[in-house]
Amino acid sequence: MSPLKVAVVGASGKVGRLLTDKLKASSSFSTPLAIVRTQDQVDYFKNEVGVNASLTDIENASVNEIADAIRGCDAVVFSAGAGGKAMERIFTVDLDGCIKVVEACEKVGIKRFVLVSALKAENRDFWCNIKGLREYYIAKRSADREVRNSELDYTILQPGSLELSRGTGLLQPIDRLEEKASVNYSINREDVASFIVQSLLHPDVTVKKTISLVNGDEPIEKFIQSL
Template sequence: MSPLKVAVFGATGRIGGRVMNLLIKSDAFAPPMAVVRKKEQVELFKDGATAAVTSIVEATVAEIANTIKGYDAVVFAAANFRAGGESSALLVDLDGCNKVVDACKLANVKRFVLISAVKAQDRDFWDVVPGFKPYYIIKNAADQYVFHSDLDYTVIQPGWFNENKGTGKMLKKQDLSKTESEQWPITMDDVALSVTESLQHPESTTRKVITLSNGDTPMAEAFKTF
């Protein structure tokens, strides 16, 4: 099988950057493409990768499609709620995601991996963290757009990020009744690893939602059997 050609939106972010590093290091993938907003960001991806300047806020769907044409898969790791607030998240996390979904259809890129948020479809959970309800509304709406597309999607819904060293392990049998935010810790390294595992195991992860928190099951094992 030929190495997968993957384009990453949000490649300069905390998760997207880690995804790029894993893609670059793995023989399972061709040199990935970082889709960036600014020309100066291209310089970040000189070794083992390429970069294309295409703003998901400013570009048309057709322009985005032209950027990703010929790729096997797209990863959407762009997020702007923390940095830009609700209005910026509407443009990036919601409409940006929707535009990339439409661009994938136009460019005939079927495989799509989205980084979402834990329990994004559970309205009873949205008030667990004060101030995050607008974020959850946006994430749920973006997820729904993906669910109703004809893409071969995997929606990864990680819990609360931390910068601890990656464990390579996850909680396979999720207790979705848990409502406390501290019940869903996940390292950013392991979120990135979940993306590459999803891409390598489409047979078990396509059209699936994967809730992600750290646990005892090796992720390389877990992603073979969802």
């Protein structure tokens, strides 16, 4: 199989940067495309990371402009987020930005799509009373539903509380997820990036699935085989 060309939307984020490095280092992928929103970020990815980069601000770009940026890719990963900097941007980035990228994928015939969402986004009882995160979860839940209703071969990944420690390569089996409630269902960002790679390499067990990601005691390779 030819190496996959992957566009990473939100490549400048913490998960996005880790993912871009992993894609670049793997022989299963061709040089990835970083989709970023400032010229400084374009310069960083081209000159420091050594990957292709497109100046495409998904918050303000049209569907046609996004489509032109990702045209020719085999898959798209959406890991962009407003980062809580302004409440309205949660809806223009996490929600409408995601919807526009989905529409752009459909427009240019890219079927494979991986979305980084949030744990239990579909469960209002879980998040409706979490102070400061209600709007974030509303956006994530709505984006997830749009992706599920699309024509894409999607995988929705729902990580728990994101940590900056080094990856462990270990995930919590889904049937034992609640054992990790006391640690806010935490997961290292590097493990999220590693699992995105595995999702792209194993579409047979990840397509059309929503997968909870929390650090645990099961190697990623075994975890993905159990899906």
